[in-house]
Amino acid sequence: MANRTRAERKPLGQFWTPQLIADFMLELVGFDPLWKVIDPACGEGVFLMRATERGCGTAVGVDIDPEALKRAQYLLNGKVSSVKLFCQDGLDPIQSENVFWQGNYDLVIGNPPFAGTGYRIRDLRVLSRFELSKVRMNPEQNGSIEQGVLFDFPIEAKRQKPSQAIEVLFLERFVQLCKPNGKICVILPEGVFTNSSLRQVREWMVSNFQVRAIIGLPRETFRSVGTTAKTVILYLQNCPPTEHNQTFLAEITQADWDSGLNADGNAQLIRILELFCKFWENPSN
Numbered sequence: 001m002a003n004r005t006r007a008e009r010k011p012l013g014q015f016w017t018p019q020l021i022a023d024f025m026l027e028l029v030g031f032d033p034l035w036k037v038i039d040p041a042c043g044e045g046v047f048l049m050r051a052t053e054r055g056c057g058t059a060v061g062v063d064i065d066p067e068a069l070k071r072a073q074y075l076l077n078g079k080v081s082s083v084k085l086f087c088q089d090g091l092d093p094i095q096s097e098n099v100f101w102q103g104n105y106d107l108v109i110g111n112p113p114f115a116g117t118g119y120r121i122r123d124l125r126v127l128s129r130f131e132l133s134k135v136r137m138n139p140e141q142n143g144s145i146e147q148g149v150l151f152d153f154p155i156e157a158k159r160q161k162p163s164q165a166i167e168v169l170f171l172e173r174f175v176q177l178c179k180p181n182g183k184i185c186v187i188l189p190e191g192v193f194t195n196s197s198l199r200q201v202r203e204w205m206v207s208n209f210q211v212r213a214i215i216g217l218p219r220e221t222f223r224s225v226g227t228t229a230k231t232v233i234l235y236l237q238n239c240p241p242t243e244h245n246q247t248f249l250a251e252i253t254q255a256d257w258d259s260g261l262n263a264d265g266n267a268q269l270i271r272i273l274e275l276f277c278k279f280w281e282n283p284s285n
């Protein structure tokens, strides 16, 4: 089965996740085979494959690129009958005829395309589907008032941005597809947690969800597919934060990419998973 070249993959942000990291993320969220799982930008389908190999009965993959989906079909072929693949834009309206696109997933997992490859969304019809395409107005900068009052309820003034990084919109899409109390586990560029221009994305995250873990990945993670971008795993639970919410933070610095999670070379990943479990057994420690 023909594979796209690296140069052909770049404009679509096609950087495949190593199996090792897909396994790590499934362990992190405590994967249960009874869960309904979706990857809204599934590429060759590594997350779907690893979930179904663990017994998952309902796995759905969406990708905009028919060639990537052909590869996914080929790689998944014969292994499972429980994976459904759809070729569509992962930012399409949720109210679509595709019943698998209407949300309520126990786990939304994946590695969406990043804007680092020049992939920003400028189409206002697409932007308008997402809260994160808007910014709060700053009264000092534009002379307008930040809050108004409508029927005694304060209203917050927001303005539509002319463009937004595609991964930010995908982050919100992951949430839209997740059922209440469900889990979201996503690879994002580190900039989502450090860029001052994305502060409102972080505020949205911590004020609406439980941020259970943020785990840095080494630059080597995607080297074999053509990038050394610094990325992180974000694990959110789709429920409001508690008053004293805490987040588990860790950094992966070494991994044996060609071996499974239980290989000696991956002792650090196993240790991080153990520490994560301990942290959530007694989060105040």
Ligand SMILES: C[S@@+](CC[C@H](N)C(=O)[O-])C[C@H]1O[C@@H](n2cnc3c(N)ncnc32)[C@H](O)[C@@H]1O
Binding pocket: 012, 013, 014, 015, 016, 017, 039, 040, 041, 042, 043, 044, 045, 046, 047, 062, 063, 064, 065, 068, 088, 089, 090, 091, 110, 111, 112, 113, 114
């Ligand atoms: C970083 S790759 C990751 C693929 C897979 N989730 C993985 O981790 O190996 C991002 C994927 O998003 C797909 N993609 C790009 N733009 C998309 C869009 N608007 N809607 C759906 N998929 C898109 C690309 O074709 C690519 O397969």
